[in-house]
Every structure is written in structure tokens, then in C-alpha cells.
Amino acid sequence: MSELVNLTINSNKYTAEKGSMVLKVARDHGIRIPTLCDHEAIEPYGACRLCIVEVTRGNRTRIVTSCLYPVEEGLQVQTDSPRIVRNRKMLLDLLLARCSENKVIKELAAEYGLEKPSFREEYWEKHDCIVCGLCVRACEQVVGVSAISLVNRGISKEPKPPFLEKAKACIGCGSCYYVCPTGAVKMEEKNGVRYIYNWKVAFKLKKCSRCGIEWAPEAQLEYIRKKWNLEPGFFDICPNCR
Amino acid sequence: MCMAGKLKTAKALAALQKRLAEEMDTGKCRISLCNGTACRPYGSNPVAEAFKAEIEKRNLADKVEFKITGCHGFCERGPIAIVDPGNVFYQRIQVSDVPEILDNSIQSKAPIERLLFKQDTGAKSVARQNDIPFYTDQRRIVLGNNTRIDPTSIEDYIAIGGYTALSRALFELQPDAIIQMVKDSGLRGRGGGGFSTGTKWETCRKAHGDIKYVIVNADEGDPGAYANEGLLTGNPHSVLEGLVIGAFAIGSHQGYVYVRNEYPLALKNITLAIEQAENLGLIGKNILGSGFDFSVRVNRGGGAFVCGESTALMASLEGKTGEPRAKYIHTVERGLWDRPSCLNNVETWANIPLIINNGAGWFSKIGASGNSGTKIFSLTGKVNNTGLVEVPMGIKLRDIIFDIGGGIRGGKKFKAVQTGGPSGGCLPEKLLDSPVDFDSLLKAGSMMGSGGMIVMDEDNCMVDTARYFLTFLEEESCGKCVPCREGVKRMRQILTDITEGKGQLSDLVLLTELSAHLKDSALCALGSSAPNPVLTTIQYFKDEYEAHIKDKKCPAGICKALIKFTIIDEKCPGCGRCVKTCPTQAITFMGKQKPVVLDQSKCIKCRTCYDICKMGAVSIE
Numbered sequence: 001m002s003e004l005v006n007l008t009i010n011s012n013k014y015t016a017e018k019g020s021m022v023l024k025v026a027r028d029h030g031i032r033i034p035t036l037c038d039h040e041a042i043e044p045y046g047a048c049r050l051c052i053v054e055v056t057r058g059n060r061t062r063i064v065t066s067c068l069y070p071v072e073e074g075l076q077v078q079t080d081s082p083r084i085v086r087n088r089k090m091l092l093d094l095l096l097a098r099c100s101e102n103k104v105i106k107e108l109a110a111e112y113g114l115e116k117p118s119f120r121e122e123y124w125e126k127h128d129c130i131v132c133g134l135c136v137r138a139c140e141q142v143v144g145v146s147a148i149s150l151v152n153r154g155i156s157k158e159p160k161p162p163f164l165e166k167a168k169a170c171i172g173c174g175s176c177y178y179v180c181p182t183g184a185v186k187m188e189e190k191n192g193v194r195y196i197y198n199w200k201v202a203f204k205l206k207k208c209s210r211c212g213i214e215w216a217p218e219a220q221l222e223y224i225r226k227k228w229n230l231e232p233g234f235f236d237i238c239p240n241c242r
Numbered sequence: 243m244c245m246a247g248k249l250k251t252a253k254a255l256a257a258l259q260k261r262l263a264e265e266m267d268t269g270k271c272r273i274s275l276c277n278g279t280a281c282r283p284y285g286s287n288p289v290a291e292a293f294k295a296e297i298e299k300r301n302l303a304d305k306v307e308f309k310i311t312g313c314h315g316f317c318e319r320g321p322i323a324i325v326d327p328g329n330v331f332y333q334r335i336q337v338s339d340v341p342e343i344l345d346n347s348i349q350s351k352a353p354i355e356r357l358l359f360k361q362d363t364g365a366k367s368v369a370r371q372n373d374i375p376f377y378t379d380q381r382r383i384v385l386g387n388n389t390r391i392d393p394t395s396i397e398d399y400i401a402i403g404g405y406t407a408l409s410r411a412l413f414e415l416q417p418d419a420i421i422q423m424v425k426d427s428g429l430r431g432r433g434g435g436g437f438s439t440g441t442k443w444e445t446c447r448k449a450h451g452d453i454k455y456v457i458v459n460a461d462e463g464d465p466g467a468y469a470n471e472g473l474l475t476g477n478p479h480s481v482l483e484g485l486v487i488g489a490f491a492i493g494s495h496q497g498y499v500y501v502r503n504e505y506p507l508a509l510k511n512i513t514l515a516i517e518q519a520e521n522l523g524l525i526g527k528n529i530l531g532s533g534f535d536f537s538v539r540v541n542r543g544g545g546a547f548v549c550g551e552s553t554a555l556m557a558s559l560e561g562k563t564g565e566p567r568a569k570y571i572h573t574v575e576r577g578l579w580d581r582p583s584c585l586n587n588v589e590t591w592a593n594i595p596l597i598i599n600n601g602a603g604w605f606s607k608i609g610a611s612g613n614s615g616t617k618i619f620s621l622t623g624k625v626n627n628t629g630l631v632e633v634p635m636g637i638k639l640r641d642i643i644f645d646i647g648g649g650i651r652g653g654k655k656f657k658a659v660q661t662g663g664p665s666g667g668c669l670p671e672k673l674l675d676s677p678v679d680f681d682s683l684l685k686a687g688s689m690m691g692s693g694g695m696i697v698m699d700e701d702n703c704m705v706d707t708a709r710y711f712l713t714f715l716e717e718e719s720c721g722k723c724v725p726c727r728e729g730v731k732r733m734r735q736i737l738t739d740i741t742e743g744k745g746q747l748s749d750l751v752l753l754t755e756l757s758a759h760l761k762d763s764a765l766c767a768l769g770s771s772a773p774n775p776v777l778t779t780i781q782y783f784k785d786e787y788e789a790h791i792k793d794k795k796c797p798a799g800i801c802k803a804l805i806k807f808t809i810i811d812e813k814c815p816g817c818g819r820c821v822k823t824c825p826t827q828a829i830t831f832m833g834k835q836k837p838v839v840l841d842q843s844k845c846i847k848c849r850t851c852y853d854i855c856k857m858g859a860v861s862i863e
Contacts, residue, residue, distance in 0.1 A: 157721030
């Protein structure tokens with residue numbers, strides 16, 4: 001059994017597995033810490049910074065991202081101190097200025113009392129993407145195809161397919177669409193085809209030979225079939241009819 | 243010089259060292275020509291060729307030893323050379339001066355007056371390098387050997403005692419003793435962090451895992467800074483020797499030198515140095531018969547400023563995008579490929595052989611308490627003597643700028659000095675007497691950084707300066723974390739607005755809030771130190787911000803939107819120089835001996851007329 005440590009979160013005492021991340025421990029105990037770039041199936045990244053908390057060890061207090069900070073004996077955590085709230089509010093102010101019309105960001109900002117960005121209106125932008133990298137990381141870590149990546153640097157950084165052309169390695173699984181926290185990945189299905197517009201790809205959907213429902217992209221099913229060495233025709237029937 | 247294969251024992255190295263030192267001490271006159279990064283564009287290459295040709299033509303090889311060396315430091319006066327015996331310092335040497343220099347040197351005549359250093363045209367000339375104020379206040383323990391050796395010759399380095407520290411470390415000291423020495427010396431990381439090098443090594447030695455890495459950070463990307471370049475190009479073996487000693491102390495068998503690709507000379511020289519050290523058995527299997535194995539690889543950086551940050555550098559070494567990661571688990575525990583890794587700056591590594599050779603006590607006596615040793619700065623900007631300077635820590639800023647640097651160019655008034663690269667703070671005159679050390683600079687709102695020092699005078703606008711550095715940082719932000727990517731951009735937008743007369747007083751509050759936010763929340767030091775130029779200029783030069791915001795004026799006359807160029811008729815002799823150079827034909831010639839006219843609608847405020855007018859007849863409003 002792994003080692004347990006004692007810590008406090010917002011002055012309440014907890015016991016947790018040594019080395020587990022503060023964010024997870026807090027969430028396990030029902031303490032809410034807002035995040036945008038975190039996903040339980042994907043390695044923590046520390047880009048959105050919303051999960052910042054104040055930690056005190058001995059006589060040193062500092063701000064850390066809870067998604068990446070492992071718990072240790074005697075750690076004191078503050079998830080909503082005035083300093084944290086002030087910083088989170090500024091983060092949302094910055095995100096709102098970038099995504100001034102995005103529903104998710106607007107709602108989160110409103111929670112912190114922000115109706116509009118503090119910056120001059122001529123500089124407001126209308127992005128949906130916050131460059132959290134979840135789509136890219138899901139594609140690499142979960143799907144294992146790395147069809148897309150973050151390109152450019154600094155303010156021009158964004159998730160894109162290679163050479164800004166059609167993402168050749170994409171299998172159309174849509175993981176990027178499902179993990180995107182702000183709806184920046186645009187996916188649609190019509191006339192038996194799945195489109196993911198961000199990566200310039202379109203995939204024919206497989207029709208269940210029994211009920212006729214179009215249930216998954218053929219390319220994705222073929223990828224899974226080969227990976228698990230399943231016999232040809234394994235996916236001819238949809239999960240509901242199986 | 244022929245080398246006899248691999249050295250298999252410490253004794254063999256000592257014997258070779260003795261022989262080479264005797265060969266070097268020939269009694270011949272020696273001319274050391276600087277061929278560093280700054281002297282080359284000044285024409286050091288043709289001068290070197292001229293020396294070689296002249297020596298061959300006149301068959302002087304047995305009378306003169308001609309050495310092409312790395313950077314001597316006094317870049318302002320390049321190409322420079324030192325002639326020994328006599329320590330004569332020649333500056334601004336032209337190809338045509340070469341025969342005369344050779345004649346004088348061989349015949350031990352009086353030095354050539356016109357090539358000697360004079361601070362001003364009327365001043366007395368100084369013949370000896372050691373008497374030039376630029377050098378007298380320096381303490382060149384690390385850079386000093388640049389003038390003595392050909393950086394492409396391992397024999398030169400060995401002749402002046404090179405690799406004896408390695409031999410000593412391997413055979414007379416245990417790893418723990420080496421680490422203790424480095425700790426006792428008080429050496430702190432020269433890349434800017436200022437963390438105790440010995441402690442870092444100790445943690446890395448104790449870290450779990452049998453595969454460990456040592457890394458030289460030579461990704462010096464600060465605009466205007468070239469201290470690491472000067473050292474790595476001019477004395478690559480000193481860095482390499484430090485690295486091998488560190489590897490032995492930590493228990494690492496693989497090292498990396500991460501050099502930015504924009505440093506072709508440094509790349510060439512360190513690559514050659516590694517090859518030479520391998521050939522002599524100073525790197526590789528069973529070094530000097532000690533049983534210790536160590537190999538080194540050179541990796542080139544692709545031009546990202548952020549890759550100077552340790553975790554981004556390691557990501558880049560792994561072949562990934564150069565992005566920093568959180569360092570809650572230190573890189574000495576889990577760094578390159580998740581193995582314990584010890585990364586130090588070029589200058590830190592180069593200090594190690596000195597500490598081993600001279601002892602921790604010797605080193606700790608140099609500099610100031612808690613800040614021992616020296617620091618190399620790239621002294622640039624509006625000072626008379628620009629160049630690479632190595633000073634004991636704790637020296638006053640004033641001494642560097644006014645004694646070593648020779649004061650402000652053109653008799654102008656000092657305004658500010660920025661230390662520590664683009665994200666360092668701008669310090670005003672009232673702080674000139676504060677000591678230059680890690681802690682004092684941090685307290686003043688700036689930092690040591692990796693050794694940039696940019697001096698500004700009355701003609702620099704501090705708002706524009708802050709805008710300039712934020713623009714650089716905006717471009718160089720990796721874009722991973724929100725505070726840096728979005729925050730620096732917003733700060734740059736606000737600063738640009740202020741320089742264009744569109745600022746409001748509330749902007750200063752927003753800038754201050756954003757600054758506090760970046761310091762608290764950014765992922766790496768690029769983001770958390772980015773506010774420094776903004777905060778310090780607001781703190782020390784608030785009047786300039788207020789002039790831009792309230793009066794819509796730029797006191798230094800820099801911000802184009804807020805200034806207007808006019809011709810003062812009484813002073814204008816009608817010479818027409820400005821008419822000819824104006825790129826937009828905004829100035830019209832009114833006839834001989836009559837003032838010219840400046841058309842505001844055509845003027846692009848390029849400042850050319852102001853700079854070219856000898857009569858001071860162009861004014862900036």
C-alpha cells in the first residue's frame with residue numbers, strides 16, 4: 001500500500017496518497033477548483049492556470065497549479081484565498097478578452113463578476129480556442145495517432161493539422177471535439193459523413209448491417225480492428241445490435 | 243605540434259603539460275589578435291591574414307609567435323591585439339598597420355602612438371593593457387585566459403595549466419569532496435537564478451537513478467548579451483573541463499552542450515574542443531586511467547529565447563517543442579528524459595576548474611559576502627567603452643558604467659541601466675551606488691540574468707523602452723500558459739497606446755495589476771519576470787508615463803506620435819544636408835544661404851534630419 005500523508009485544504013484536514021495531485025485530492029473531497037486544460041484521461045499540463053492554489057510548506061507560501069503539485073505531509077492548501085481569487089479573475093479577464101463571445105468563457109468569467117474584459121474594446125478578440133492543448137494531447141496520449149499539433153509560438157500558437165493541410169493521420173474519432181472545453185473544435189455529421197472542420201477532414205460513417213444506423217467513422221473502426229487484431233467484418237454490426 | 247595518442251595517466255598529462263609550457267615560453271615576442279564576434283566585423287579576419295602573410299614573407303616565424311584568439315573584451319575598439327613582452331595594447335588595427343606592428347614588436351621599439359588607447363581625442367594615450375581603465379577595475383579570472391590561448395588548440399589550454407583541475411578531481415578528490423569545495427566556494431548559478439551550484443550538484447548526486455545527465459546551457463538569447471558566446475568561443479576547454487569535473491562529482495556519464503545555432507563560432511570551437519579532448523583521452527572511456535567514463539554531445543538550439551529556460555531546453559534536447567514545464571519536481575531529480583539532470587550556465591561551468599585549482603577559500607574571497615566570485619557582463623548601450631567586462635560581485639553599478647565603461651557617450655546625461663536581459667528592470671541614477679549582486683539587483687526590481695547590461699541616456703524614452711522589451715517578450719513567449727501569452731500581449735498593447743498618446747491614468751493601475759498577476763501565475767521565469775521592465779519604469783520614471791498620458795508629450799523626443807520636428811530658422815544656415823537625406827522629400831530647399839522648410843504632412847519622423855544637422859537647427863517638440 002502506498003504511503004498516506006496528512007494535509008489541510010482550506011483549513012480542513014484530509015489524508016491522501018503521497019504524490020497524488022492537489023487538484024485530484026480536492027475534487028475527491030468535493031472541493032471545487034475551476035479548470036479548463038485538465039482532463040482525467042490526459043497528463044496534467046498546467047497551461048490554463050485556473051487551478052492555481054496557495055500552498056504553504058513550513059514558512060514558505062507560494063502559488064502553484066494544483067493539477068501538477070503533488071501532496072506531501074503537512075501541506076496547507078488554500079483554494080480560494082483573496083490572492084488566488086484576484087489572480088483567477090485576471091486569468092478570466094485575459095481569456096475573456098481573447099474569447100469575448102465564447103459562451104463557456106463568458107459564463108466562467110461571470111462567476112467571478114466579470115461582465116466584459118478590462119481592456120480596450122478595439123483589442124477584444126473572438127477566438128473560441130484558448131490553446132489549452134487538450135485536443136492535441138488527447139490525440140497523442142489517448143488515441144495514439146498524433147494527427148494534429150500545436151504550431152507557432154506565443155500569441156500565434158494554435159492547434160493545427162500538419163502543414164495546415166488535411167490531417168492525414170486523423171481517424172475521425174472525434175476525441176478532440178469531445179475534450180475541447182470551449183467548443184473550439186467544430187465537428188458535424190451529415191449525409192453519412194463526419195466532418196471535423198478544424199483539421200480539414202471528412203470521414204464516411206459505417207452503417208450497421210442490421211439496424212442501418214450510421215454509428216462510427218469507418219477509418220476509426222478500421223484503426224481499432226487492426227490495433228486489436230479483430231477479424232474482418234467485426235464492426236459490421238453496431239454495439240446496440242450486437 | 244604533434245600529440246602522442248591518448249593520455250593514460252595523470253602523470254602523462256603532467257608531463258605533457260610541462261613540455262607544452264616550456265615550448266610556449268620561447269622568449270619570442272607574441273602578438274595575440276582578437277578574433278572574437280565583435281572584432282571580426284571590424285575587420286579582424288583580413289588583419290589576421292595580413293599578419294600571417296607578412297610573417298611568412300619576411301620569414302619571421304622564429305622571432306614572432308602570432309596567435310589568433312577569442313574575445314579580449316574591449317569590443318568598442320576592435321580589432322585589438324596585445325603584444326608581449328610589454329603588454330602593449332593596440333586598437334582599431336587596419337591591415338596597413340600590420341608591417342609596422344611587426345617591426346616595432348621585433349625590435350622592441352616604442353609602441354605605435356596612433357594605435358594606442360585614448361579615452362578622448364585630447365587625452366593621454368595608454369600603452370599597456372593593464373593600465374587602461376577599462377581593464378584596471380575588472381577581475382578577469384574567467385575571461386582573462388582568452389588573450390593567452392588559441393581557442394582551437396588544446397595544447398595552448400594544457401600549456402597554461404588546463405585539465406590539471408580535472409586530474410586533481412579524479413585522483414586526489416572524491417566526488418563528495420568536490421561538491422563540498424564547490425559549496426564552500428559559494429559559487430551561485432551564473433545563468434541568472436543564483437542558486438547554489440554545490441547544493442544543486444549535491445541534490446543531483448543524491449537523486450535516485452544510475453543514469454544522470456550534465457548539461458551546459460549556452461542558449462544565451464538576451465538581446466545584446468554575448469558573455470557566454472565570448473567564453474565558449476574564446477576558451478571552450480575551460481567550460482568542458484568544468485563539465486567533466488561536475489559529471490564526475492555527480493556521477494554522470496553523459497553530457498550535453500546546448501548551443502544556440504546563431505553562435506556559429508561557439509559551436510565550431512566547442513565541437514572541436516570535444517574532439518580534441520576525446521583524442522587525448524580527457525573525455526571518453528577510462529579518463530586518464532581513472533576508470534571514469536564520460537562523453538559529450540553538442541546540440542544546436544533552433545532560435546527560441548525560451549529554450550534558455552532549463553525545462554524548455556531539456557524538452558528541446560528530447561526533440562520536443564521547447565516549452566517549459568512546472569518545476570515542482572526539480573530537474574535535478576527528474577530532468578532530461580525524466581532522469582536526474584544538472585544544468586548549469588557556460589560561465590558556471592568555467593568557474594569550476596578555477597575553484598578546484600585555487601581552492602574554495604580563494605574563490606570565496608573574491609566578490610562580496612554571499613555573492614562570491616566574478617560575473618561577466620555584456621556592457622552595451624550609450625557608454626563609451628562597450629564590451630565584455632568581468633567584475634567582482636558586489637562592485638557598484640556606477641563603477642562599471644563610469645570607470646570601466648568610461649561614462650556616457652557624447653557627454654550626455656545618464657538615465658537608466660537595464661541589467662539581466664529583456665526581462666530585467668531599468669534602474670535609475672539614484673541606484674547607481676547599489677552593489678551588483680544577485681540579491682541587491684532583485685531587491686531593486688531587476689535581476690542578474692545571464693549578464694546583459696544596457697546603458698541608456700537622456701535620449702531614451704523609458705515608456706518606449708518598456709514597450710520595446712515587452713514586444714520582444716511577446717514574440718518569444720512560448721504561448722503555453724495564459725498569463726504570459728495573453729498578459730504580455732495586453733501589456734504591450736497598453737504600452738503602445740501610451741506611446742501613441744492614447745493612454746489613460748487608469749492604464750498604470752491595469753499595468754500594475756497585470757504585472758502582479760504575471761509574477762504570481764506564469765508558468766516559467768520568462769512570464770514571471772516579464773513585468774520587470776514595466777514595473778521598474780513605472781516605479782522610477784513615473785513622470786515620463788504621466789507626461790505621455792496627461793500632457794501627450796514624450797520628454798525624450800522618441801515616441802513618434804507625440805513629437806514634431808521643426809526647423810529653427812535662426813540656426814539654419816541653409817546648407818541643405820537635411821534636404822538631401824530626407825527620405826520623403828518633406829524638406830524643401832529655399833535657396834542658397836536660406837533656411838529650409840519642413841512639410842509636416844510628409845514627415846515620417848525618422849529623425850534623420852535631426853541627426854545629420856550639425857548646427858542644431860532641427861528641434862523636436
